[in-house]
Amino acid sequence: MKALVITPTYNEKENIEKLVKAVMQQNDTIELLIIDDNSPDGTGAIVDGLMLSEPRLHIIKRAGKLGLGSAYVTGFKYALQKGYEYILEMDADFSHNPNDIPRLLEAAQTNDLVIGSRYCNGINIINWPIERLMISYFASKYVRVITGMPIKDPTGGFKCFHRRVLEKIDLDNIHSEGYSFQIEMNYKAWIKGFKLKEISIVFTERVDGHSKMSKHIVYEAAWMVWKLRLLAILKAL
Numbered sequence: 001m002k003a004l005v006i007t008p009t010y011n012e013k014e015n016i017e018k019l020v021k022a023v024m025q026q027n028d029t030i031e032l033l034i035i036d037d038n039s040p041d042g043t044g045a046i047v048d049g050l051m052l053s054e055p056r057l058h059i060i061k062r063a064g065k066l067g068l069g070s071a072y073v074t075g076f077k078y079a080l081q082k083g084y085e086y087i088l089e090m091d092a093d094f095s096h097n098p099n100d101i102p103r104l105l106e107a108a109q110t111n112d113l114v115i116g117s118r119y120c121n122g123i124n125i126i127n128w129p130i131e132r133l134m135i136s137y138f139a140s141k142y143v144r145v146i147t148g149m150p151i152k153d154p155t156g157g158f159k160c161f162h163r164r165v166l167e168k169i170d171l172d173n174i175h176s177e178g179y180s181f182q183i184e185m186n187y188k189a190w191i192k193g194f195k196l197k198e199i200s201i202v203f204t205e206r207v208d209g210h211s212k213m214s215k216h217i218v219y220e221a222a223w224m225v226w227k228l229r230l231l232a233i234l235k236a237l
């Protein structure tokens, strides 16, 4: 079983070394691809150093901060080209617990896309201010109503694709970032008839480093759900 975890990084020097270790110890074959956008704090150089003694660690360096969605698209293309079977998305800041990776991989044996879900077993978020939690929770309901997609946590970023899903999605046609990117990938997999499965995870707000969340990313997602719905209606005509 060839599995690749893809982790985009921008200024994650406090987290990166610990993260690499935590992923590598999940099993003997798992590999990790960092997509670093020329982090000013030197995250990329730290990865270069770690790669000297860790053959299962890889990096793609981009010239500047180009966003989360395009980082994942770059990683997905690499994964398909190199023949990985299971392709995971995971943040670098330990909001996603690397110890959940084996459960994602296990569920991926019988599903096409496994989504680590904060909302499929109550609300499992630690250390978010109540406003952020409310926005995220109601945003996920909004996405569900507009798109019809039966996913309780459509904006989550800890997931595992079987390569057959990524092969069927036109990656050159994905231009969204942030939450919108997660919604778009889920929707495109769902509309093509792939089997989606949510498994419960606990999400913990980052302790080290800084958030790159912006209002722009929220607005982009609010519009994206209508775009997906309208495109589906037009195709059905």
Ligand SMILES: Nc1nc2c(ncn2[C@@H]2O[C@H](COP(=O)(O)OP(=O)(O)OP(=O)(O)O)[C@@H](O)[C@H]2O)c(=O)[nH]1
Residues within 6 Å of the ligand: 007, 008, 009, 010, 011, 012, 035, 036, 037, 065, 066, 067, 068, 071, 090, 091, 092, 093, 095, 205, 206, 210, 211, 212, 213
């Ligand atoms: N390569 C790359 N990585 C990014 C970019 N923006 C964010 N990231 C990484 O994507 C992951 C998620 O970003 P976060 O800043 O944690 O965003 P968030 O999870 O919405 O916000 P917080 O958890 O509150 O910090 C982290 O690993 C970031 O380092 C980007 O433009 N390019």
Ligand SMILES: [Mg+2]
Residues within 6 Å of the ligand: 091, 093, 095, 206
């Ligand atoms: Mg984060």
